[in-house]
Amino acid sequence: MSPYDPSAFPPFAVTVDLVVLTVRSHALCALAVRRGEPPFQGRWALPGGFVRDDEDLSSAAARELVEETGLRAHDPDAPAQANGAHLEQLATYGDPKRDPRMRVVSVAHLALAPDLPAPRAGGDARSARWAPVEALLHQGGYGREDEQAAPLAFDHAQILADGVERARSKIEYSSLATAFCPPEFTVGELRRVYEAVWGVVLDPRNFHRKVTGTPGFLVPTGGTTTRQGGRPAQLFRAGGATLLNPPMLRPEV
């Protein structure tokens, strides 16, 4: 068998779709764009686009991320955060019927970003917005009448759910939660990230003990801030550690 006989394989279109997550006003939100054309015209979808002919998958994802948000993706091996987002491959979706018109395989990527001012419209002027993931995933069940009542286009609800689940589990055993924070942040801000992503309430004292006691997780910058009100809090940057051992435990139920 010649697995590479150029006439022997069916042609596919390959796209990257992005699950871009952030934490806004105590809720986990995802970036959604409104489709301007069929199929699913007028419906919300995840941002994405075709992989170019000379482009790696991660490059295509980084390019789409810049186009949609202006965020530059970190090099995973680069120091801590500059002002970029964490970007990693999530999974690949290739059901033959996922796009009604042609065979499209989508390599979904997950991006975690700090709270951004506002999504900028894509170069093609599609509208874009941040929406709480709960609203994007549980549509139709609440009798809501607004524009978001329709489920996401294609299989994007599944992709989003997988991305959210990845984020939820990954902040347990890695320092990825800091990707949701600005370059300098307080322990309380980091705790609110965990609370928003997991949808739980954490004990501030035990959380503080845990994160400050894990070597390499946080490094104090020396500064303090009162932007959250109350007693001034120390500012930290993300330390070099990427894996938390032992992990942060997610409360049950």
Added chain:
Amino acid sequence: MSPYDPSAFPPFAVTVDLVVLTVRSHALCALAVRRGEPPFQGRWALPGGFVRDDEDLSSAAARELVEETGLRAHDPDAPAQANGAHLEQLATYGDPKRDPRMRVVSVAHLALAPDLPAPRAGGDARSARWAPVEALLHQGGYGREDEQAAPLAFDHAQILADGVERARSKIEYSSLATAFCPPEFTVGELRRVYEAVWGVVLDPRNFHRKVTGTPGFLVPTGGTTTRQGGRPAQLFRAGGATLLNPPMLRPEV
């Protein structure tokens, strides 16, 4: 912009490649096939093939797995093991230069299988064999002169390394290690799986306490065996639990 203008996207070939792992004689082994044609003719590679026009990615991976090993993949939602392997998507590799002849995107899958009698040659009579992952990954550094001295074809060394890393981390917090065992197995056999995959030695007493004390991990069948020598050991099947909480801890270093 029309992301689906049929003339606006470059065509890709899409393949699935398989990282099939098993534990044989106390070593973690992977299935490798010898390439019969250029490029990389004569070199070892991971089994794989094209995704068909009407086929889902997971179906293609399951089909390749049957063709290469005769193993039927579990339905992830099916009961415990029948005589199949665990199969899950691993990651997707799409470097523009990963195949010298054309643009190929490969959706790699990870399969975990019990020790099999012997790999059966593919329908196209390629030769296939189990090889310790260390030998497949660390070629050239040991001055070995045998047929395996050449590194794997394409980017398959990277794919294999990623698959091994996935398996190593996933048996920490899931019951996946039982996928390496026959339908009925002893605690000692399961422990040898962990030892082979992690490349460590575990304390038999603490391991026994851990796995028998985790609800839903193992269910006794009532039988015993002495196939490992020594005192007869209880036989178990995999229980319904898929997530281990708290996880099995991998010894450091």
Added chain:
DNA sequence: GCTGTTTATCGTCAGGCAGACGACTATGAT
């Protein structure tokens, strides 16, 4: 200035779990 509110931070205590390791059991091999 005083008081109440908010958030941050430090401490204490009990329970659970893991690592280290002793002890005993039940087989087969010599």
Added chain:
DNA sequence: ATCATAGTCGTCTGCCTGACGATAAACAGC
């Protein structure tokens, strides 16, 4: 019978977590 090999049950100690009390340092309003 003795030994070697595995399996299984216990004990002890230290670490970590969850629950929660207490103190500190800011701001808002009176």
